[in-house]
Amino acid sequence: MTHYEQNLQRDISRIKGKIVEMSGLAEKALESCLQALVAKDRQAAHLVILRDQYIDELEKEVDRLCLEFLVRQQPVASVLRFAYSTIKVNLELERVGDYAESIARQSLKLSTLEVAYPVERFTEIANRTIPMLRDAVKAFVDQDVELARKTIEVEEEVDGLKSSLNATLVGLFKENKIPFEALNALMMIARRFERVSDQARNICMETLYTCTGEYAKHQGTEAFRILFVDERNACRSLLAEAIANRLNSPRFVFASAGVEPKEPDSSTLELLRSKGLPVTGLASKGLAQVPNLEHYQIIIGLAKSAKKAFPQRPRKGVFIDWTIPDPSQMQGHPEQVKAAYEETFQYLEEHIKDLLSAIAGEKS
Numbered sequence: 001m002t003h004y005e006q007n008l009q010r011d012i013s014r015i016k017g018k019i020v021e022m023s024g025l026a027e028k029a030l031e032s033c034l035q036a037l038v039a040k041d042r043q044a045a046h047l048v049i050l051r052d053q054y055i056d057e058l059e060k061e062v063d064r065l066c067l068e069f070l071v072r073q074q075p076v077a078s079v080l081r082f083a084y085s086t087i088k089v090n091l092e093l094e095r096v097g098d099y100a101e102s103i104a105r106q107s108l109k110l111s112t113l114e115v116a117y118p119v120e121r122f123t124e125i126a127n128r129t130i131p132m133l134r135d136a137v138k139a140f141v142d143q144d145v146e147l148a149r150k151t152i153e154v155e156e157e158v159d160g161l162k163s164s165l166n167a168t169l170v171g172l173f174k175e176n177k178i179p180f181e182a183l184n185a186l187m188m189i190a191r192r193f194e195r196v197s198d199q200a201r202n203i204c205m206e207t208l209y210t211c212t213g214e215y216a217k218h219q220g221t222e223a224f225r226i227l228f229v230d231e232r233n234a235c236r237s238l239l240a241e242a243i244a245n246r247l248n249s250p251r252f253v254f255a256s257a258g259v260e261p262k263e264p265d266s267s268t269l270e271l272l273r274s275k276g277l278p279v280t281g282l283a284s285k286g287l288a289q290v291p292n293l294e295h296y297q298i299i300i301g302l303a304k305s306a307k308k309a310f311p312q313r314p315r316k317g318v319f320i321d322w323t324i325p326d327p328s329q330m331q332g333h334p335e336q337v338k339a340a341y342e343e344t345f346q347y348l349e350e351h352i353k354d355l356l357s358a359i360a361g362e363k364s
Contacts, residue, residue: 007073008073008079011065011069011072011073012069012079012082014065015062015065015066015069015083015086016141018058018061018062018065019062019086019089019090019093019137019140019141020137020141021058022055022058022059022062022090022093022094023093023133023134023137025051025054025055025058025097026055026093026096026097026100026133027130027133027134029048029051029052029055029096029097029100029101029104030096030099030100030103030126030129030130030133030193030196031126031130032044032045032047032048032100032104033045033048033100033103033104033107033126034122034123034126036048036103036104036107036108036111037103037107037110037119037122037189038119038122038123040107040110040111042108042111044104045104045105045107045108045111046104046108048100048101048103048104049101049104049105052097052098052100052101055093055094055097056094056097059090059091059093059094062086062087062090063087063090066083066086066087066090069083070083078210078211081209081210081213082210085140085206085207085209085210088202088206089137089140089203089206092199092202092203092206093137093199093203095195095199096133096196096199099192099193099195099196099199100192102188102192103188103189103192103193106185106186106188106189106192107189109181109185110182110185110186113179113181113182115177115178115179115182116177116178117169117172117178117182117186118165118168118169118172121161121164121165121168122165122189122190122193124161125158125161125162125165125190125193125194126193128154128157128158128161128197129158129193129194129196129197129200130196132151132154132155132158132196132197132200133196133197133199133200133203135147135150135151135200136148136151136199136200136201136203136204136207137203139151139203139204139207140203140204140206140207140210143207143210143211144207145207145208145211145212148204148205148207148208148211149204149208151200151201151204152201152204152205154197154200155197155198155200155201158193158194158197159194159197161194162190162191162193162194165190166187166190166289169183169186169187169190170183180261180262180263181260184260184261184286184288184289187286187288187289188286188287188288189288190288191288191289192288195294224251224252224253224297224298224359225252225253225254225255225292225295225296225297225298226244226252226253226254226255226296226297226298226299226300226355227254227255227256227257227290227293227296227298227299227300228240228241228244228254228255228256228257228300228302229256229257229258229259229287229299229300229301229302229303229306229309229310230256230258230259230301230302230303230305230306230326231258231259231260231303231305231306231326232258232259232260232261232262232284233256233257233258233261233262233284233285233286234258234261234262234263234264234265234268234284234328235264235265235267235268235326235327235328235344236302236303236324236326236327236344236348237256237257237258237302238256238264238265238268238272238282238284239268239271239272239344239345239348240254240256240300240302240348240352241254241255241256242272242275242277242278242282243277243345243348243349243352244352244356246277247352247353247356249356252356252359255290255291255296256285257285257286257287257289257290258284258285258286258287259286259287259303259305259306259308259309260286260305261284261285261286262284263284264279264282264283264284265328267327267328267337267341268328268341269282271341271342271345275345287309297318298318298319298320298355299318299319299320300319300320300322301319301320301321301322301323302322302323302324303323303326304323306323307319307321307323320355322348322351324344324347324348325340325344327340327341327343327344
């Protein structure tokens with residue numbers, strides 16, 4: 001090997017070593033999360049939250065190593081693809097650390113509730129996602145195309161496990177065996193474990209790209225996705241979603257969610273009926289229940305709590321603050337309350353129309 005090739009391999013080995021180290025921390029965090037959930041171990045949950053900073057620090061170090069590698073080695077072809085993909089794999093692993101922290105926080109909420117939940121089902125999904133992540137990183141480090149393709153296939157199984165688990169949880173809620181607060185936390189945990197499998201799949205995609213030049217088409221871009229968020233998904237965000245859907249714009253997909261969802265407000269349902277908007281089957285939901293949350297290009301906050309739920313700008317989108325008073329919380333004469341609901345409806349309708357026109361590049 002030439003001196004240049006030796007230096008090249010040394011740098012690549014160093015970067016791969018850091019990726020393996022980061023992956024190990026992420027796996028350990030997920031295993032600790034499962035322990036916290038199954039055993040209601042608050043100490044394990046707190047340790048996951050505290051140790052997330054180690055993963056964050058490693059992410060910064062890998063980014064630095066990759067940038068130095070690009071400047072110093074000026075790689076081409078497959079080596080350049082490796083450096084580019086490593087930066088993305090680094091981000092995927094950092095997200096896994098974030099998911100582990102989120103699971104730990106939800107486990108802490110559950111530990112304060114006297115409820116029984118199907119821990120064996122969560123163990124089942126965790127026991128598929130954690131090895132999947134391990135295999136995905138191994139495939140990337142070893143540049144093993146066959147292992148990457150095989151690992152990708154596991155993702156559909158995890159999706160099925162999550163859907164089945166969510167159905168079970170909803171059934172327990174309808175039977176009054178778990179409260180709404182527990183339902184939201186448990187569905188958030190299921191979603192986070194499922195998202196780990198998505199990150200593992202993305203890492204496998206980067207392996208295919210590095211080794212073969214193949215690159216999967218980005219999902220979630222067939223339509224422009226807009227999410228309305230407030231505290232409870234019981235009034236303002238439900239109104240916004242209903243108004244937006246009535247506009248029947250095929251280029252857009254709309255959804256709504258609450259930071260701490262509650263049952264839909266009765267006056268909100270009455271207002272929707274008076275406007276000729278459907279209310280059958282309308283239900284409040286939490287952020288964890290929004291399919292493909294990561295694919296929403298615009299998140300519109302209708303309450304200050306929505307901003308806190310998204311402390312950083314969405315990675316591939318924007319956050320828009322439309323904070324307005326919640327008419328369902330207003331006290332006063334019935335006519336004044338009714339007028340507040342109508343004012344909120346008009347505000348949302350006007351702003352949504354303006355936004356869609358601006359995105360579509362059309363006149364109002």
